[in-house]
Amino acid sequence: MKKITLLAFTSLMILGQAFAQTKPKVKLERTKAVQETGKSDYYTFKLSDKVTRQEVTFKNRYGITIAADLYLPKNRGSQSLAALAISGPFGAVKEQSSGLYAQTMAERGFATLAFDPSYTGESGGEPRNVASPDINTEDFSAAVDFLGLHPSVDRNRIGIIGICGYAGMALNAVAVDKRVKAVATTSMYDMSRVNAKGYFDKLTLEERTKTLEQMSQQRWADAQKGTPAPSTNNLPEKLQGNEPQFVVDYFNYYKTPRGFHPNSVNSNGAWTATMPLSFMNMPLLTYIKEISPRPVLLIAGEKAHSRYFSEDAYQAAAEPKELVIIPNASHVDLYDQTDMIPFDKLSAFFNENLKPVKATETAKAAVVR
Structure with missing residues (x-):
């Protein structure tokens, strides 16, 4: 097999690329017919007849406008709902895996919000296609802001689901955002750790x-040109047959009709060449123990190359915590393979931990305040 350097492995892990952009993509047109039928090439899944989907925007603490899809169960009645903020995988958009998770959990009775992280997809932020351990952590808290102000949501019953690289940011957010009552991750990556240590x-x-040194020198070129250069470590346009299995798995999701989306960095874009700098210098999950006493659920595939991230996060977290390993599943299987994604487990976890606050408990809380 052709030798692939550790650096290339790390870059491919961050997920593939092709062209840098200096302006946000123009918002994709979605006709009324598409909205009604759900038959859109812009979503990797069909709209369920059990939910409604609404395009929304909100700002994070840094003033960046975040684009999201809000899913609500059609049979929700008049009661306030438990809610979930969802994002990931790293380099994906809300029309891909996070939207599928959001729709499925909305079918099960939750208000859900799938959002594009800052600088990617339909969200704002300049330059395009960069990521930040701080700002992308903040994006989750901004999603909690939005959900807590929505009339259909009980703000005392909000949880988070993070997928792949944004799972690390999800845990990071919950450590400091005490409004979040429970957090679950699937196919987790610690983006700081893998960039800093491989x-x-x-x-x-x-x-x-x-x-x-290479990225430091690249800054001179970017400063002189006035725009950031794209990375050159990309998912291949065609498989040659000598790629590591995890690259094949990524390709089969992002580069085929199964998961391709024109707004996805991994399908049709490029992270900037200097994007890893902040991840290599600023560790995530420093305060993961402070999620406790709120529960953590970590889900990983048995055959996932990334499995050790979830296992190590489980060891680092405090109780209550649970690690679930899905038999025979790879990292990418948990993006969209609904027969492998443990939605029953996710539903049970959040139903248990996002229960309505009883009237007596509310009264006691009011007295304490």
Whole structure:
């Protein structure tokens, strides 16, 4: 097999790329017929007849406008709902995996919000196609802001689901945002750890230094040009047959009709060449223990190359916590394979931990205040 360097592995893990953009993509047109039928090439799944979907926007703490899809169960009645903010995978958009999760959980009675992180998809932020351990953590809290102000939502019953690279940011957000009552992750990546240390922490100091030197020099070129250059470590346009299995799995999702979306960095874009800088310098999950006493559910595939991130996060987190390993599942299987994604487990977890506050408890809380 053709040798692929550890640096290339790390870049591919961040997920593939092709072109940088200096302006946000124009918002995709969705006709009334598409909205009614759900038959849109812009979504990787059909709209369920059990939910409604509404395009919404809100601002995060940094003033960046976040684009999202709000899903509500049609049979919700007049009672306030428990709600879930959902994002990921890293480099994906709300019309892909996070939207599928949001729709499925809305079918099960939750108000759900699938959002595009800052600088990607239909969300704002300049330049395009960058990521930040801080700002993308904040995006989850901004989604909680939105949900807590919605008339259909009980703000005391809000949880978070993070997928892939945004799972680490989801845990990071819950550690500091005490409004969130429960958090679940699937196919988790710790983006700071894998950028700073490589897969399985095997990036040597020499390799790390070389990578940082290259990005430091790239800043001169970007500053002179006035725009950031794109990364050159991309998912291939065609498979050659000698790629690692995880690259094949990513390709089969992002580069085929199964999961392709024109707004997805991984399908049709490029992270900037210097995007990893902040992740290599600012660790996530430093305060993961402070999620407790709120519960954490970590879900990973048995055959996922990323499984160790969930296992290590489980060891680092405090009780109550649970680690679920899905037999025979790969990392990417948990993006969209509904026969493998444990939606029954997710529903049970959030139903248990986002129960309505009893009137007596509310009265006691009012007295304390």
